[in-house]
Amino acid sequence: MTSRIELKPLLEMNAEQIQNLYGSAALRPAGPIVAGSWGTWQLIYTAGSFGIDENGTLLVAPRFATDWGKPQTADPAAPNYVSARTDSRSCKVAARFNPKGYIRPWRACLAVDIFDGALLPGETITITYGDRTGGSPGTRAQTFVEKTFRFRTLIDAQGSGQYVTLPSSPATEIIAGEATRLLALLPSESEIGRPFALLVKAEDAWGNPATSYAGTVALEESSGAIANLPVRCTFQPRHRGVRRFDNISVTRPGIFTIRARSLDGALAGESNPLKALETPGPHRPFWADLHGQSGETVGANSVRDYFAFARDVSALDVSGHQANDFQITAPVWNEIKAAANDADEPGRFVAFVGYEWSGNTAGGGDRNVYFLGEQAELLRSSHAQINELSDLATDRYPVTALHEALAGRSDVFIIPHVGGRPSDLAYHSPALEPLVEIYSSWGEFEWMLREAIARAYHVGVTAGSDGHKGRPGSSYPGASSFGVYGGLTCILSSELTRSAIGEALKARRCYATSGQRIILRASCEGRPIGSQFRLNRPPTFDLEIVGTEALEQIELWRGNELLHRWPPIQQRSPNQLRLSWQGARARGRARMARWDGSLSVDGGKILAVEGYAFDSPAEGIQAWDAKRVTWRSITTGDSDGIHLTLEALPDTSLSVDTPLISTAIAWSDLAEGGKRLAAGGLDLALTIERRPLGLQARRFSARFRPDSSTAGEHAYWLRALQSDGAKAWTSPWYVRH
Helix, strand or coil, X not given: CCCCCCCXXXXXXXXXXXXXXXXXXXXXXXXXEECCCEECEEEEEECCCXXXXXXXXXXXXXXXXXXXXXXXXXXCCCCCEEEEEECCCCCEEEEEEECCCCCCCCCCEEEEEEECCCXXXXXXXXXXXXXXXXXXXXEECCCCCEEEXXXXXXXXXXXXXXXXXXXXXXXXXXXXXXXXXXXXXXXXXXECCCCEEEEXXXXXXXXXXXXXXXXXXXXXXXXXXXXXXXXXXXXXXXXXXXXXXXXXXXXXXXXXXXXXXXXXXXXXXXXXXXXXXXXXXXXXXXXXXXXXXXXXXXXXXXXXXXXXXXXXXXXXXXXXXXXXXXXXXHHHHXXXXXXXXXXXXXXXXXXXXXXXXXXXXXHCCCEEEEECCCCCCCCCCCCCCCCCCCCHHHCCCCHHHHHHHXXXXXXXXXXXXXXCCCCCCXXXXXXXXXXXXXXXXXXXXXXXXXHXXXXXXXXXXXXXXXXXXXXXXXXXXXXXXXXXXXXXXXXXXXXXXXXXXXXXXXXXXXXXXXXXXXXXXXXXXCEXXXXXXXXXXCCCEEEEEEEEEEXXXXXXXXXXXXXXXXXXXXXXXXXXXXXXXXXXXXXXXXXXXXXXXXXXXXXXXXXXXXXXXXXXXXXXXXXXXXXXXXXXXXXXXXXXXXXXXXECCCCCEEEEECCCCEEEEEHHHHCXXXXXXXXCCEEEEEEEEEEECCCCEEEEEEEECCCCCCCCEEEEEEEEEECCCCEEEECCEEEEC
């Protein structure tokens, strides 16, 4: 007697019924995986009673944010090789990688196709990630920590193109690796005698808090001016790589840093600079990462984990959580609001309620919406990935409809940014959009500021992470399309409350950095960053900058004209070369430019090589000898490069080969500085130069007045460059002459 399967609509089935019909999957080995480790893992699928028909497919899809090694099926000896085999005698299988195989956030898939027959009930398919049988070194695991990393497994049993997710889709935990460095975080400014907190943390090679670290760390400050600083601190696994010390204070004015080193000599680090004042000014600096997502939409871990990390692990003062609106269901929106409101603690930590209006670029492009109060209205760009349509009428598209809906409100502001969908600055609401985001984990977008100035907008600048890895304020790029370390915004505010921080941002009283806590105190005619005023003579600027490394160059811009630089004439090394490359291919998702290449020396010798501004362990110098150096690198608007110490003669020649530019140049041709070669795109360029010596100090101060000014309104702004490639940008002063 033949059994008959009574089918129910899929949504009415429980997990056991789905598994019986569509099968199950398991991961081997099943234990936690160390972030960024190389290994081999097998996903074993066992077919259910449906089997998989000929032309059916099995998909395995991790979340969008992952930077797990990109599967490849072409070269068994190369990294990240993936194979698929079956124990079936009635069909064959073949694996392929499909970057657009399913729906966001599970879009990039490994697909296993069934052909020359059908997979029968109980038969298996074994997918081997990092198959080493052909000589591959394995596959690199995701580089960031995640409580539940899921290999979402989907079955098209009928070959119809409709997929069913297996309830048994394997999941594991990604955990931190061993500690490789120490970091210490201080406030950037403090009044003498006023208590503040010091945070010390250990990180692994990929920027995760090294949660298993156990060791004793010495804390050192040579001036003796920091009170209550513990001489030693011991990390135990219960500290999870992070220790906080309260009631630290400074006894006299000055600039101070704290050094941390493990007693075994293996780890070391230095804090950001702290400036101690006798009498503080009306505005204090507070550090913010205003932009990121969590696992409720496209990122990792939960929104509550997100805010806790910002406050307790990154020692941020301010954070925003900006989920893609077309993924935010009503329950998720309620949880985002609740998490932000629960995390907000006036005087300690500001958490904004907000979301990312994620409209297509044709309709205005990405905008981050922030609310200053506990209540917030979700006005989506669309319901693209939301099945519940009862609130469809609340959608606002294009962005002009969003502007109209929020017009006249003082409790909300918007920041255009560049992520997946670049903002189109042709759409602009002066009252609602006081700022543009010019730096994030996606890359460097100084062009946003320059375009806004060309359009005569009055905007300031911010930087954030747009992180999807659950690490606001410490958003390392890993090994994926996030090209750089996430940025930070320094907000100059009267106090640490939502209303005061919101007032400072609306007044453009802020500056952006590439993630380093650079101190930048500057005024124009005594007015703070972001001010707008009239003046009948050239303005006077007072500048003070304290870097986290030596400063290389400070620039004052008037609109898109370089007005002055310090040092006025750049001194250069007689025997060191800097080769650097920069820029992006495009404004959108395809912005990444690959610069893997080499430099060869003829008639001379390479004595030493060091990397310049590389962003992650996935990049950097690959090999070098006396005649040649090779590297791996991508840029997404930023700059990377190498420094070489050379034994060179006048006839020594240098040959550079990259996918974008190849060139040769004589060492003698660099006597006056360097050579810059454009490569199209957005400021894609290769620069060969004698290494700049820079200002040769971490601290810089100056008073400057231009010789003349022209009639009209001008946007004056500063850009600081450190010797390690880090940058800071001020919001402009808008001065009408």
